[in-house]
Amino acid sequence: MTSTELTATSSGTSGTSLRIPGPATPYQGDIARYWDGEARPVNLRLGDVDGLYHHHYGIGEVDHAALGDAEDSESEKKLIAELHRLESAQAEFLLGHLGDIGRDDTLVDAGCGRGGSMVMAHQRFGCKVEGVTLSAKQAAFANNRARELRIQDHVRARVCNMLAMPFATGEAAASWNNESSMYVDLQDLFAEHARVLGVGGRYVTITGCWNPRYGQPSKWVSQINAHFECNIHSRREYLRAMADNRLVPQAVVDLTPDTLPYWELRATSSLVTGIEDAFINSYKDGSFQYLLIAADRV
Numbered sequence: 610m611t612s613t614e615l616t617a618t619s620s621g622t623s624g625t626s627l628r629i630p631g632p633a634t635p636y637q638g639d640i641a642r643y644w645d646g647e648a649r650p651v652n653l654r655l656g657d658v659d660g661l662y663h664h665h666y667g668i669g670e671v672d673h674a675a676l677g678d679a680e681d682s683e684s685e686k687k688l689i690a691e692l693h694r695l696e697s698a699q700a701e702f703l704l705g706h707l708g709d710i711g712r713d714d715t716l717v718d719a720g721c722g723r724g725g726s727m728v729m730a731h732q733r734f735g736c737k738v739e740g741v742t743l744s745a746k747q748a749a750f751a752n753n754r755a756r757e758l759r760i761q762d763h764v765r766a767r768v769c770n771m772l773a774m775p776f777a778t779g780e781a782a783a784s785w786n787n788e789s790s791m792y793v794d795l796q797d798l799f800a801e802h803a804r805v806l807g808v809g810g811r812y813v814t815i816t817g818c819w820n821p822r823y824g825q826p827s828k829w830v831s832q833i834n835a836h837f838e839c840n841i842h843s844r845r846e847y848l849r850a851m852a853d854n855r856l857v858p859q860a861v862v863d864l865t866p867d868t869l870p871y872w873e874l875r876a877t878s879s880l881v882t883g884i885e886d887a888f889i890n891s892y893k894d895g896s897f898q899y900l901l902i903a904a905d906r907v
């Protein structure tokens with residue numbers, strides 16, 4: 610084994626051992642380590658609600674009737690369930706922009722995390738869903754969940770760089786990034802999506818981006834970058850890199866007002882991580898936006 614290779618158990622479907630390339634850059638090594646070591650209660654306890662483990666944020670109105678009052682001994686549990694409901698609503702919203710997907714299609718989740726969106730996609734469309742993540746721990750977690758749900762023949766995560774995915778040209782009917790595009794160069798990312806998508810395929814992202822109308826990344830945006838070791842791009846950069854790579858936006862939805870209730874609710878919970886104010890302040894001062902972009906591969 611060379612210094613740039615490591616051996617890891619692959620999808621887990623057969624238990625075979627595969628030789629997979631190591632991180633393409635030192636930065637990707639940092640990100641792999643970050644996600645291998647991540648075990649925040651705000652993610653694990655929400656996932657425990659129904660077995661869908663997400664690493665993205667929520668959208669939609671809070672259902673105040675579903676929350677307990679201060680005297681309710683179940684209030685913590687109810688709040689966690691509500692935050693999780695909003696995160697799953699976010700994933701459903703993304704999946705709703707993938708277009709007509711048939712059972713024989715293949716979908717690609719670029720930066721799949723613990724696989725919650727992949728499971729939802731399979732349950733919705735009945736199709737094959739392939740995910741890639743830099744983290745061997747996340748891939749193993751996602752594959753373990755797929756086995757528990759007996760959908761391992763359709764849902765699989767691999768340890769792989771999303772800028773060089775193990776899929777044939779034109780293999781995917783649709784592909785997405787759910788809060789994972791801030792870890793890569795957008796020109797490189799969209800060139801790779803354009804390759805794996807057939808002409809007529811659909812690409813969707815939900816992302817946080819800085820707003821060119823504000824001027825430059827605000828201190829809150831810089832704080833979010835430092836917190837997650839990521840590099841948030843601007844809205845302008847997304848649209849330009851898509852245009853450069855045969856991805857033509859079909860819908861651009863500003864989800865900023867829809868995600869604020871999630872953050873305001875999360876800020877009142879016992880699961881706060883310290884980043885809540887940066888999101889709330891930057892969404893409110895207009896320096897940061899939560900966007901869905903759905904694009905046709907032409």
Ligand SMILES: C[S@@+](CC[C@H](N)C(=O)[O-])C[C@H]1O[C@@H](n2cnc3c(N)ncnc32)[C@H](O)[C@@H]1O
Nearest residue numbers: 663664665720721722742743770771787789792
């Ligand atoms: C915030 S999590 C989002 C996970 C998932 N999309 C979700 O919605 O739950 C970011 C993910 O991007 C992945 N990621 C970052 N850079 C990557 C790269 N170059 N190749 C593959 N995955 C990457 C991380 O490993 C992690 O799984």
Ligand SMILES: CC(C)=CCC/C(C)=C/COP(=O)(O)OP(=O)(O)O
Nearest residue numbers: 649651652663664665788816817837
């Ligand atoms: C919108 C932006 C800028 C997202 C950055 C990427 C990111 C870390 C998403 C959430 O992951 P998580 O669910 O692990 O984070 P947390 O622990 O805060 O819930």
Ligand SMILES: [Mg+2]
Nearest residue numbers: 651652664665
């Ligand atoms: Mg989270």
